[in-house]
Amino acid sequence: MSSRECSCSNVSLLPFSAQSCARSCGEKFNTCSCHATCESLKDCCADYKLFCLDIEPHSGSLLGGTDFKILNATFEQSINLTCRFNSEILTEGYVDENGVGHCITPLLYESGWIPFEMSTDGVNYDRSGRWLSVHHSKLSPFYKIIFANATQWQYYGTPNVSGDLKMIWIPSLIKAERVNIELWGYNETGKAYSANWEAEWKYLYTVGRDVPNNGVFSFTPQIAEHLYSLWDLGSMRVSPSTKPDGARDVNALWSGAHAIAWHLEEAFRKDSAGWALEKCINWDKEEKAMPNFLTEITDCPCTLAQARADTGRFHTDYGCDIEAGSLCIYHPGAVHCVRAIQGSPEYGAGQQCCYDSTGAQVLTGDSIGGSTPDRGHDWGEPPYKKPPRVPGFSHWKYDVISFYYCCLWSDNCKYYFTHRPSSDCRTYRPPRAAAVLGDPHFITFDGVTFTFNGKGEYSLLHSSDYELSVQGRTEPMKFENGTVAMATRLSSVAMREKDSDVIEVRLRDQVDELQVLMNQQVLSFSEQKWIDLKGVFVFSPKPTDVTVMFPSGTGVEVRAGGGVMTLTILLPHDLQNHTQGLLGTMNDEPEDDFTSSNGVIIPLNSSAQDIFTYCAGWAIRNETSLFTYDSTHLLNEYYYAPKHDPSFIPNFSVTEDPEDPLLEPTLNLCAGEGASFCKYDALSMRSLEQGNATLLAYRSHTSTKKALEPVQSCGWLSPPNHGWKEGTLYLEGATVTFSCNSGYRLYGSQERTCQAGGKWSGQDTHCVADNTLAIVLGSVGAVLALVVMVIAIAVYTKKQKKHN
Secondary structure, three states: OOHHHOOHHHHHHOOOOOOOOOOOOOOEOOOOEOOOOHHHHOOEOOOHHHHEOOEEOOEEEOOOOOEEEEOOOOOOOOOEOEEEEOOOEEEEOEEOOOOOEEEEOOOOOOOEEEEEEEEOEOOOEEEEEEEEEEOHHHOOHHHOOEEOOHHHHHHOOOOOOOOOEEEEOOHHHOOOOEEEEEEEEEEEEOOOOOOOOEEEEEEEEEEEEEEEOOOEEEEOOOOOOHHHHOOOEEEEEEEEOOOOOOOOOOOOEEOOOEEOHHHOOHHHHHOHHHHHHHHHHHHHHHHHHOOOOHHHOOOOOOEHHHHHHOOOOEEEOOOOOHHHOOOOOOOOOOOEEEEEOOOOOOOOOEOEEEEOOOOEEOOOOOOOOOOOOEOOOOOOOOOOOOOOOOOOHHHHHHHHHHHHHHHHOOOOHHHHHHHOOOOOOOOOOOOEEEEEEOOOEEEOOOOOEEEOOOOEEEEEEEEOOOOEEEEEEEEEEEOOOOOEEEEEEEEEEEEEEOOOOOEEEEEOOOOOOEEEEEOOEEEOOOOOOEEEEOOEEEEEEEOOEEEEEOOOOOEEEEEEEOOEEEEEEEEOHHHOOOOEOOOOOOOOOHHHOOEOOOOOEOOOOOOHHHHHHHHHOOEOOOOOOOOOOOOHHHHHHHHOOOOEOOOOOOOOOOOOOOOOOOHHHHHHHOOOOOHHHHHHHHHHOOOHHHHHHHHHHHHHHHHHHHHOOOOOEOOOOOOOOOEEEEOOOOEOOOEEEEEEOOOEEEEOOOEEEEOOOOOEOOOOOEEEEHHHHHHHHHHHHHHHHHHHHHHHHHHHHHHHHHHO
């Protein structure tokens, strides 16, 4: 009988002495294993699949309502199947007509992997798995309600916006023939930044009852009863009509958060701008009473190039993405925005940075499209669950709905930008980059380049102060005919910061594809490209690209191409003088980059053999290894074998033989920067493709370093009162010119230039009214006349005394 055919009662058929995986997933026993590696090692306990659950789908909205099925097991329909998430939230499951078990995910206030347990009797929760809770805006449109005209929904009731509203969804995702359409509201109550500050989703009312589940619903909005019309932020929900109104944790689809303009009170429809201004002023008062988070958020990168290259600290804001056509609805004039990945240390606040087509930062002092910081980080901030750290919705509560009040429903952005001014880049310090590429060649943080073709597992980067470790595994390369070459490639990278999950990225058997493991368990990116984990984020937009981001601001980029793995590590300036390993000591002193693990420094001009010996000294130990050994090959070659294989002696150089037919095309290909690495790889591997891949990787690293070169900023300059300015670039060499309105005269500098020291040339600029100037000049003239008279009297008096 196969595991897929087993029912829940089959557990009793196991021999009395057999080890069971019930309540033991992740454990290893003497006779068998319930660990994730057991399948590849072929030592799973007999009931592993029955108790250590695989599910489909494995991810969905944090709002809940996803129906997922249990794979590899069948159940009797009469059982009481229940699911428990985070050891506390119970939801009802069911068994379908095919004997497949299903669970319904609950409403959560957090994103990331959520552990769950399953019971077949409502008492014993002896089966377990994990569910990926996803920020709603990062969810595929396939899995949520879509508004047919989002602008009409958000502006309904403002001048010239009315009519029917329409929403659509995929009917098969709701297991019902008829559904209810409900409105839910979101709020955060209690004293800000106190223990009783709580997030709340509340069912408000049903908009459509018992309607066909055909994937389309339209309605004419009505002003809600007073009790409900006070809610201005919420989401629509579609759920089976057989469930009670507002029933929680049932199969459902949700829309994204939106401003519920369409149901607001009569006063809004009569004078939306006036109503919104009142709300804006109230928000202004609330903000003044709350702590100032602006002082602790990180500054923005100065240029678009820096923002896109600093992948350890900033990531694309999907609401304004140059790769998706720059549809920047909330930031007109911008072509791309990024968000700081980590929230601020105390308040969990977020930072947003937007840039125009020239690559310059767009600031709120110059444009409504400027970048704005956020009291609530859009992506939330661990430990999530409570305000203002709830992913997505805290941001809507404190930063987005207020933008509607002050800027979109009324023309009073001055209130909003007083509390959400753009951060410039005067204190921004770009990260430093190091790389491993080709077969393999190393570029340290201080720019030293060398080649190391050892076979083993080595420390690439270690910082004891930041408890950061990045390790690399190398393996021999093979020629096209399958024979082993006397050169190696980077085949796996494992990393951890403090008590974060361990992330490993390795080359798969398929050409140019990467596999990601978390704590030795394979991560799937088939449903989500971004995954929140413990102390780390992982982003994989395609099988060849993986980016790992740690709270320190460290970014690790892994790319597959040309049959090899390319690694780039980005370190923030805070780690200056706090690194060691094969990628050197980051301290702007290349001379000490060849510092061994015991502190001995060898010269940069050492021979290839001496460098090889030095590098071998950075081999790790099994006790400190972060790698996964989930095959007989890995166990024999790396776990039970020496961490540095002394028997593998590579070719330390290649001969440029004039008789070699590959030499001329290699020399033609390998020119300019990176030529030596290109030639080595092309000739040693007998492959122009290999040489070209190395050359491209080297040039990519060079481009990254260029993008991350420091840029001096002088900070924003305001236009003078009663005047204007030309120029919105505030970096070194930029010039801003000032003019005055008619009837005013300019005093100070008409033109100011950003200087190398970060200071503006010239003097502050003012516009003074002509009549004010006349009064001033008249006053000055009168004072001078009076002074002359006083002097004359004094002289006359002195003469009279002298005469007497």
